[in-house]
Each structure stands twice: as structure tokens, then as C-alpha cells.
Amino acid sequence: MPKKRKKPRKPASRSCIRKVPTPSAAPSSPDGAWADGPTDADYVDGRQEFFDTYPTVPDAVRAAERGEVVEWTGDIDGSLMRHTVKLTSDGPVVEQAIYVGNDLECMVESAWLQSEDRSSTETAILAALGDIHELLRPRLEERVREVRPEYWARILTPFAERSADRIPCFGWRATYSTAGLTDWDDCWDIAAWNMSASFSMLDPVDPMERDEVAARLQSHGVLLIVCEGCGEAITNRHPAWESVWVTPCLEEGPLCPSPTRTPEPYGPNDECGHPHHPQRTRNPT
Ligand SMILES: [Zn+2]
Ligand SMILES: [Zn+2]
Known part of the structure; x- marks a missing residue:
């Protein structure tokens, strides 16, 4: 299966990291x-x-x-x-x-x-x-x-x-x-x-x-809920999106970037995008 090319993600602005002004020098690999x-x-x-x-x-x-x-x-x-x-x-x-x-x-x-x-x-x-x-x-x-x-x-x-x-x-x-x-x-x-x-x-x-x-995370008991459509880790407890499934650090947020495999309960919506769908967790019970 072809690998999805990811958009570069902007690092979230965080209170515990002081951002220094971006140097003008071109970044190297x-x-x-x-x-x-x-x-x-x-x-x-x-x-x-x-x-x-x-x-x-x-x-x-x-x-x-x-x-x-x-x-x-x-x-x-x-x-x-x-x-x-x-x-x-x-x-x-x-x-x-x-x-x-x-x-x-x-x-x-x-x-x-x-x-x-x-x-x-x-x-x-x-x-x-x-x-x-x-x-x-x-x-x-x-x-x-x-x-x-x-x-x-x-x-x-x-x-x-x-x-x-x-x-x-x-x-x-x-x-x-x-x-x-x-x-x-x-x-x-x-x-x-x-x-x-x-x-x-x-x-x-x-x-x-x-x-x-x-x-590795799941083997230590970390609860991961994954979207059935895009495969990203999702949460419905994000303070800005209460009760809505979102990816917390992708710009898509509540919108699923991949078509879902299951029928939409309220129909596909090209204008508003598609919601994420939580998959059953693979965590051991
Ligand atoms: Zn998704
Ligand atoms: Zn959808």
C-alpha cells in the first residue's frame, strides 16, 4: 500500500518551550x-x-x-x-x-x-x-x-x-x-x-x-484510540472540541483527511468534510 505523504506539521506552541526567533540561515538536512x-x-x-x-x-x-x-x-x-x-x-x-x-x-x-x-x-x-x-x-x-x-x-x-x-x-x-x-x-x-x-x-x-x-505505547498500557478512516490517534476530550473526535496535533483537527470505510450516519459532506470514526482499541482489556 502506498504510504501517505504527510504534510509537515507545525510544532504546537507550548508554554514550556521558549521559541527563539527563527534564524534566517537555510536549514540543512x-x-x-x-x-x-x-x-x-x-x-x-x-x-x-x-x-x-x-x-x-x-x-x-x-x-x-x-x-x-x-x-x-x-x-x-x-x-x-x-x-x-x-x-x-x-x-x-x-x-x-x-x-x-x-x-x-x-x-x-x-x-x-x-x-x-x-x-x-x-x-x-x-x-x-x-x-x-x-x-x-x-x-x-x-x-x-x-x-x-x-x-x-x-x-x-x-x-x-x-x-x-x-x-x-x-x-x-x-x-x-x-x-x-x-x-x-x-x-x-x-x-x-x-x-x-x-x-x-x-x-x-x-x-x-x-x-x-x-x-510500544500500547504494550505499556497507554490507551490509544485510532480513527478507522485515517489511522491517526484521536481523542474526544480536547478542551477546544468537547465530545468531538479530533487529532490533537494535525491541522485537520476534527476533519478526517481520509475517506472512511463505514457509511456516514448523516451522509458524506464534501463541504464540511468527514468526521473521524473511532476504531475499537487494540489495548489489552
Ligand atoms: Zn480520521
Ligand atoms: Zn467520512
């Missing part, structure tokens, strides 16, 4: 990142403005110690990523974070909205993110080893950043002690960077199939 490294003269990525502001790691640490928010947030053909300098009791660290994106983001947000026990849902999602990383890491590592045979991918830790009235931001992160470091290349991991493109159908580095992702 993640492939470029591991072929040449971000310091290569002709490699320009979305972080260039950040690197211009803080040319070395000690520059960034000094700025953080002065009280500046030293952070880059952006996406390059994948989900949102963030690099931050944090001052910890063990000294300054650089944190590399990759947020869930695309299909996985949609599933996590639907499950979160649908959940009646958010604490256990959060625990289950974090466990599933651990599994997903375990599945992806060797594949991503292998790709980098084609050009760097000695390479080992960093092991990432799943996290959830809670905010008062929003869906938590889920993702994976690694921290790098800045002691003795100068070069930004020592503060980020290529496989982690490439993982941000793993849930996208748009020229992905190493795509993970939607069913494969869903299976």
Missing part, C-alpha cells in the same frame, strides 16, 4: 550534520545564530552564569529540539533534548487527553519512550557508523516537562558536563539529533512505522 559536523565551513544549520552568539562552550557557560538564558530551540526536518546550558550542583552542563514529534506526538497527546489517570499515563508513556529509543538507537547508530566506524550513540533518558494547564512536553534528553570542553561538537549526539526526524514521512533519516510506535 540532518544527513549533512553527521557527514561533515556542524563546524564545517559550508554547513549552515538553524543553530548558527546560537553559535555566533556563543562561539565556544565556555562563552555559553559564562553567559549562563551572568543570568542569561542560553538556549537554542528549533527543528530541522523533524521534531523540536532544544540545547540548553544548565547550572547544576555538579557544575554547568549542556542538555540536548529531543521532543516527540509527528505521529508519536499525536499519539501521546491523544492518550494524555483521553486519560483518566494522568500520573499512570505519564509513567507508561515514559516507559514506552524508553523502549522506542532502545529500538531506534541501534538503527541510528548504524547509520552514523557508515562514516564514523568508532561511533557509539548516546543513551538518552525519557522526560516529561509538566506545565500547569497543558499537555506535558515529552521527549528524550542527554546531558554533557562542560568541564574542560570548548567545542560544541562534544555537547551533542548525532544519533539523538537524527532521531528528531524518525517519526516523519518527509525524507526521514530512519523512519519508525506508526504501528510500531503505537505497539
Whole structure:
């Protein structure tokens, strides 16, 4: 069956992610990142403005110690990523974070909205993110080893950043002690960077199939309700669409982008579009 080409999804604006102004530099593909490294003269990525502001790691640490928010947030053909300098009791660290994106983001947000026990849902999602990383890491590592045979991918830790009235931001992160470091290349991991493109159908580095992702979540008891027409994760508890089945992070929202297989109870409606239809959940009872 031909794979549906996905529209690029705009990252949702979230209170827990500070968006930096979009740099004017043209984004490059993640492939470029591991072929040449971000310091290569002709490699320009979305972080260039950040690197211009803080040319070395000690520059960034000094700025953080002065009280500046030293952070880059952006996406390059994948989900949102963030690099931050944090001052910890063990000294300054650089944190590399990759947020869930695309299909996985949609599933996590639907499950979160649908959940009646958010604490256990959060625990289950974090466990599933651990599994997903375990599945992806060797594949991503292998790709980098084609050009760097000695390479080992960093092991990432799943996290959830809670905010008062929003869906938590889920993702994976690694921290790098800045002691003795100068070069930004020592503060980020290529496989982690490439993982941000793993849930996208748009020229992905190493795509993970939607069913494969869903299976990991369901194996930890995360409740996923899937639309019979489009196959997207849906919820009828979105605060803006009460009792209406919606995909929380697609621009289609309550409109099903795929023709449904079942007859419409009130007839097909080309003007208003088609509603999503919840399929029976495959969760174990
Ligand atoms: Zn649908
Ligand atoms: Zn329909």
C-alpha cells in the first residue's frame, strides 16, 4: 500500500518551550550534520545564530552564569529540539533534548487527553519512550557508523516537562558536563539529533512505522484510540472540541483527511468534510 505523504506539521506552541526567533540561515538536512559536523565551513544549520552568539562552550557557560538564558530551540526536518546550558550542583552542563514529534506526538497527546489517570499515563508513556529509543538507537547508530566506524550513540533518558494547564512536553534528553570542553561538537549526539526526524514521512533519516510506535505505547498500557478512516490517534476530550473526535496535533483537527470505510450516519459532506470514526482499541482489556 502506498504510504501517505504527510504534510509537515507545525510544532504546537507550548508554554514550556521558549521559541527563539527563527534564524534566517537555510536549514540543512540532518544527513549533512553527521557527514561533515556542524563546524564545517559550508554547513549552515538553524543553530548558527546560537553559535555566533556563543562561539565556544565556555562563552555559553559564562553567559549562563551572568543570568542569561542560553538556549537554542528549533527543528530541522523533524521534531523540536532544544540545547540548553544548565547550572547544576555538579557544575554547568549542556542538555540536548529531543521532543516527540509527528505521529508519536499525536499519539501521546491523544492518550494524555483521553486519560483518566494522568500520573499512570505519564509513567507508561515514559516507559514506552524508553523502549522506542532502545529500538531506534541501534538503527541510528548504524547509520552514523557508515562514516564514523568508532561511533557509539548516546543513551538518552525519557522526560516529561509538566506545565500547569497543558499537555506535558515529552521527549528524550542527554546531558554533557562542560568541564574542560570548548567545542560544541562534544555537547551533542548525532544519533539523538537524527532521531528528531524518525517519526516523519518527509525524507526521514530512519523512519519508525506508526504501528510500531503505537505497539510500544500500547504494550505499556497507554490507551490509544485510532480513527478507522485515517489511522491517526484521536481523542474526544480536547478542551477546544468537547465530545468531538479530533487529532490533537494535525491541522485537520476534527476533519478526517481520509475517506472512511463505514457509511456516514448523516451522509458524506464534501463541504464540511468527514468526521473521524473511532476504531475499537487494540489495548489489552
Ligand atoms: Zn480520521
Ligand atoms: Zn467520512
